[in-house]
Amino acid sequence: MKTLLALPLLAALALSSGCSLTLDLNQCTSDSDCAGDQTCSAEGLCAAPGEDEGRQLTGGPCQRLEGEPESNNPFLMGVVLQLSGSGAGFGTPMLESILMATNNINGFGGIAGRRIGLVVCDTQGSNATAREAAEHLVDNAGVSAIIGFNSSQTISISQDITVPNDVLLMSPSATTQTISGLADNDLVFRTAPNDEFQAEAFAELLSHTLETTLPDAGVAEPKLAIMVRRDDSYAEGLSETIIPMLPTAITSGGEDRFTVNNYTNSGVGEPVDYTGDVAVVASQSTPPDVVAIFGSAEAWELISYFEIALENQPLYFGVDAMKNAQLAGQANTNLEGRIWGTGPRNIGDAGYVPYLTFRTQFESRIEDDPDKYQFVANAFDAVYALAFAAAAEGFTGPELAQGLRRLSEGPEITPRAAEAQQAINTLSAGGSVTYLGASGPMFFDQNGDPQPTPISLWCFQDASVPEEGEIYSETRAFTPLTCSEPEG
Numbered sequence: 001m002k003t004l005l006a007l008p009l010l011a012a013l014a015l016s017s018g019c020s021l022t023l024d025l026n027q028c029t030s031d032s033d034c035a036g037d038q039t040c041s042a043e044g045l046c047a048a049p050g051e052d053e054g055r056q057l058t059g060g061p062c063q064r065l066e067g068e069p070e071s072n073n074p075f076l077m078g079v080v081l082q083l084s085g086s087g088a089g090f091g092t093p094m095l096e097s098i099l100m101a102t103n104n105i106n107g108f109g110g111i112a113g114r115r116i117g118l119v120v121c122d123t124q125g126s127n128a129t130a131r132e133a134a135e136h137l138v139d140n141a142g143v144s145a146i147i148g149f150n151s152s153q154t155i156s157i158s159q160d161i162t163v164p165n166d167v168l169l170m171s172p173s174a175t176t177q178t179i180s181g182l183a184d185n186d187l188v189f190r191t192a193p194n195d196e197f198q199a200e201a202f203a204e205l206l207s208h209t210l211e212t213t214l215p216d217a218g219v220a221e222p223k224l225a226i227m228v229r230r231d232d233s234y235a236e237g238l239s240e241t242i243i244p245m246l247p248t249a250i251t252s253g254g255e256d257r258f259t260v261n262n263y264t265n266s267g268v269g270e271p272v273d274y275t276g277d278v279a280v281v282a283s284q285s286t287p288p289d290v291v292a293i294f295g296s297a298e299a300w301e302l303i304s305y306f307e308i309a310l311e312n313q314p315l316y317f318g319v320d321a322m323k324n325a326q327l328a329g330q331a332n333t334n335l336e337g338r339i340w341g342t343g344p345r346n347i348g349d350a351g352y353v354p355y356l357t358f359r360t361q362f363e364s365r366i367e368d369d370p371d372k373y374q375f376v377a378n379a380f381d382a383v384y385a386l387a388f389a390a391a392a393e394g395f396t397g398p399e400l401a402q403g404l405r406r407l408s409e410g411p412e413i414t415p416r417a418a419e420a421q422q423a424i425n426t427l428s429a430g431g432s433v434t435y436l437g438a439s440g441p442m443f444f445d446q447n448g449d450p451q452p453t454p455i456s457l458w459c460f461q462d463a464s465v466p467e468e469g470e471i472y473s474e475t476r477a478f479t480p481l482t483c484s485e486p487e488g
Contacts, residue, residue: 056140061133062121067102068110069117075110075395076117077386078137080130080148083122087297089326094172094379095120096366097358098147101383101415108421111390112428116383119143125297127153127267134161143167144397147382150296150321151176151234152267158188168397170386172378175320176237180447186401189448191378191385191439193344198320199238201455201472202342203245206292206317208480209340210250214289214315223257224250225281225288227302229295230262230270238294238319256286263295263302272298274305282309289314296321300331303339307332315340323458325372328465337485339460344453345470346371347440354414358438372464381437384415388435392427403427407435408443459483 057069057076068074079098081091098118106115119141121133130153137143138161145168149157154174162169163184171179171190180194206224214222226243229235243251243260250258263277264270281288291306291314293299299322306314316335320343331339347355358377362370370376389403410432413423423433435442443451455472458465461483468481 055142057117057119059140060121060136061123061129062119062136062141064120064122066099066118066120068106068115069119071115071117073114074117075114075387075390076119076141076143077383078119078121078133078141078143078146078148080121080123080133080137080146080153082125083120085125086301086327087125087324089324090173090297090321090374091123093325093366093368093370093373093376097362097370097376097380098383100361100365101380104415104417105383105387105420108417111387111395111424114390114395116387121148123153125267126269127156128269131157131161138162138165138167144395145170145386145400147172147379147386150174150267151179151237152232154179154188154190155182155233158182158184162397163187166397168386168400170382172382173321173375174234176234177241178233178237180449184448185398186448187397189385189401189404189444191381191437191442191450192375193452194449195234195237195241197452197472198342198344198455199241200245200476201478202238202292202317202319203242204478205340205342205457205471205480206242206290207245207247208478209290209315209317209482211247212480213482219289221253221257222250222289223286224259224290224292226258226260227263227277227281227291227293227295228260229298230265231268232265232295234296234321235294242292242294255284259284259288264298266298272301274298274302278302278305278309281306287312287314290317291315292317293322294319297324297327300324300327303335304332307335313338317341320344320374323374323465325464328460329463331460331463333463336461336463337459337483340483341458341460341465342455342471343374343458343467344439345456346467347453352440354436354438357414357416371467375439377437377439380415381435381439381442384420384437385435385442387420388413388423388427388433391424392432404442404444404448406432408432408441410434412436457481457483 083091102116123130134157147170149171151174154171158169169188175192175195177194210222228239266272299318303316316339318341323343389400392403392406393399413419413433414436454470457468457471459468471479
């Protein structure tokens with residue numbers, strides 16, 4: 001840009017001195033003269049694919065631009081998260097992490113001179129809207145990578161939209177085990193581990209509570225009710241893994257000991273009314289002592305229905321997608337100590353430096369503690385991993401996939417600015433790095449999954465969802481913990 005601005009001055013000097021100066025304003029004569037995946041236009045200018053065809057960056061549910069999407073030849077990514085409705089407390093903190101990472105990378109010049117531009121889309125909690133966002137990003141905005149989507153959305157959208165169009169999908173929060181086996185041409189990755197570890201940990205915690213914790217508290221034959229969100233691969237995957245691991249004395253004890261029930265899934269367009277779902281459980285002769293909910297943010301509302309319908313004040317067990325500090329801040333304080341959940345451990349508790357660095361920056365950005373939210377560090381890592389992948393192999397979807405495979409060997413790199421610049425230089429020169437991300441090392445296996453993370457117990461306490469401690473280690477060792485009720 002500075003060279004082009006200086007050209008009129010050079011021309012004026014040449015004319016004033018009587019010299020003949022021929023200026024060639026063309027950047028290229030063929031695609032080989034351009035960097036990365038740029039192509040040579042009819043005007044002799046290097047441009048990213050699709051720019052000559054007139055990209056339409058915003059449209060449908062994608063109305064927000066962040067980073068530098070209109071800079072010279074940007075590295076365009078899509079971001080698809082729930083940013084309004086009950087799940088906003090889950091998606092919005094992840095977006096803040098994505099913006100933070102984007103600003104960091106753009107701050108030192110981007111990748112090969114290309115700065116990151118984001119087209120941000122709000123699913124509003126609807127799978128249909130998520131699909132509309134993906135179609136816009138691929139067909140109109142021309143992105144080569146999309147960050148976001150929950151488990152069900154990842155499965156359907158990757159198969160129908162992103163993979164057929166060679167667009168890489170990177171999810172920070174889709175954890176269902178089904179994704180690991182997708183036929184995806186190596187174009188589906190995630191920075192959160194699959195649910196295998198969490199399902200095992202949840203089953204261990206629930207079994208211990210039913211067999212030991214509650215009997216020790218005077219509940220002789222505790223009853224369990226499981227609520228599974230309807231038509232949802234995440235919830236169904238958890239259910240299929242967890243139920244066979246539960247004590248047979250419970251699961252084979254009839255309705256007085258165990259029931260499994262489906263509930264409304266607003267994400268597929270069902271009306272949001274949990275009255276009938278709860279009435280089925282409340283009408284049974286024996287009320288549940290534990291209600292386990294396999295779902296997302298809506299679990300908090302479902303619990304409020306149970307609190308009206310049931311008089312025995314049961315324990316409620318949830319999973320990582322339910323860990324929502326915003327909704328916890330709005331919940332009835334009478335529930336404190338009675339909502340327990342599992343999720344990948346916050347590795348900052350183990351003194352992991354990359355997360356501690358991330359936490360300091362996150363707190364500075366939005367004046368809030370990232371420990372209260374799930375998958376925020378994973379969202380941050382998604383941007384860094386894709387930036388490093390682009391430096392390694394290029395900016396198209398298949399090139400990004402190849403580049404992600406070069407992040408697990410070589411010198412160790414953290415997200416600190418100086419190290420990130422070093423990583424881009426090393427990768428651009430043909431080398432490899434070991435990326436120690438904020439959420440953990442980004443060692444992607446053959447399925448595009450990172451390595452498993454230990455599982456912690458989180459509790460509804462003090463109007464938030466702090467972690468109580470690790471209950472399931474990397475070696476599958478279970479440590480029983482409980483959520484204590486508030487004093488007084």
